Amino acid sequence: MSVEQFAQECLNAHNKYRALHHAPPLGLSPKLNALATNWAQHLLANNRMEHRQNSGYGENIYMAMGGNMSASDAVDSWYQEINQYNWHSPAFSISTGHFTQVVWKNSTELGVGFAKRGNVIYVVCNYNPPGNYNNMFRENVLP
Numbered sequence: 457m458s459v460e461q462f463a464q465e466c467l468n469a470h471n472k473y474r475a476l477h478h479a480p481p482l483g484l485s486p487k488l489n490a491l492a493t494n495w496a497q498h499l500l501a502n503n504r505m506e507h508r509q510n511s512g513y514g515e516n517i518y519m520a521m522g523g524n525m526s527a528s529d530a531v532d533s534w535y536q537e538i539n540q541y542n543w544h545s546p547a548f549s550i551s552t553g554h555f556t557q558v559v560w561k562n563s564t565e566l567g568v569g570f571a572k573r574g575n576v577i578y579v580v581c582n583y584n585p586p587g588n589y590n591n592m593f594r595e596n597v598l599p
Contacts, residue, residue, distance in 0.1 A: 462527045463489060463568040466581065469531035470558055470566060477559040477598045485584065488513065488567020492580040499578040500571035514563060514583030516554045522575045527568070530579040534558050546593035553588055560587025561596040 457465075463484055471481040492515075495508045499517065507515050518530035534554035541552045548556070557563070560583065567582035587596060 457526075459493075459570075462570055466527035466531060466568040466579070467566055469528035470581075473531065473535050474559050477561075479559050479561040479596075479598065480564070482564060482566040482583075485565040485567050488565055488582045488584060489569060490567070492567040492569030492582045493571070494569065495582075496569040496571040496578045496580040499580070500573055500576065505578075511582065512586070513567070514557045514560070514586030514588065516557055516581045516583075518579040520577050520579075525577055527570075527579070530581075531558065541597070543599055546597055548588050548590060548593070556593065556597050557583055557587045559597055561598065562592075563587050 467482060467484050474481060491511065491513070495515075499505065499519070505517060505519055507517065516530075516534055518533060520529065535558055537552045537555035540549070541555060542549070562585055563583040565584040569580045571578050
């Protein structure tokens with residue numbers, strides 16, 4: 457799968473889930489794609505799962521081993537955190553932060569990057585503007 461196909465599949469998966477939560481579709485950003493790709497390559501090279509510090513963007517990261525992974529697998533796994541989200545007390549939680557960033561209403565741009573070696577793949581998505589701001593969950597994470 458080409459880089460462009462991977463990014464498009466990832467974007468489509470995001471926008472499918474965002475539509476369920478009345479969030480406008482994201483658009484791909486070449487600048488954010490480059491940022492996300494650079495970080496995915498860094499993670500693969502260092503065999504680590506860690507967020508880039510102070511990029512100014514929202515970020516979701518994913519790592520998988522084995523099998524043929526699709527771009528939507530990463531987004532699906534982030535979205536599954538919806539099962540732990542507390543709709544009665546909307547707020548940031550370490551166990552739901554990927555989900556809330558995927559559907560965050562105010563985010564408009566998406567950057568997609570991945571790095572693969574053998575059967576290991578790292579996927580990084582960056583979001584602009586970033587989500588997961590305290591006291592802004594009720595208006596940005598819609599049921």
